[in-house]
Amino acid sequence: MPTRLFALGVVSALLTPLVFCAPTPGDIVCRYEATTPAQVNYYTCTELSLKYFITVDKFFELNPSVDKDCETIKPNAVYCVKGWKQPPLANDGLCGLPHNNASCAGLDKQCCNSETWTCGNEE
Known part of the structure; x- marks a missing residue:
């Protein structure tokens, strides 16, 4: 074996349900x-x-x-x-290479604009 x-995730104890969480x-x-x-x-x-x-x-x-x-x-x-x-989350709305490769995934505005390096919903 x-x-x-x-x-990755949360280890469960005996009789405790296994909890799956998003990666940090x-x-x-x-x-x-x-x-x-x-x-x-x-x-x-x-x-x-x-x-x-x-x-x-x-x-x-x-x-x-x-x-x-x-x-x-x-x-x-x-x-x-x-x-x-897992990259850091762009909680401040700043994303991409200039911002430690922060990701917008999972935020309200999930797209990273490659010209402004900010999270948004349009190009």
Whole structure:
């Protein structure tokens, strides 16, 4: 049985319903996972990156528990291979690259205008 090395959400106690919540800025949002083989080594991170068409840097971003030398990768363990780090929310209405890549998603005005770098509903 694979070992799960990361989780997103709220852990439930016995007899407590599981609560799913929206990711907060900095959380890893994983859309696809892969299991490592029984035998792993320093090259396993590169192998997973090549297999799932991501860069090694992206693999490390999605799996912060793995050291950059790949020495801490575990056999028969689940790792994220497709996903992203949740960007900050543009609560002040300022979005995009000049504003720490803040996102308008989930706000009343969900579109980021690339000329004014503000959230709005029109181009």
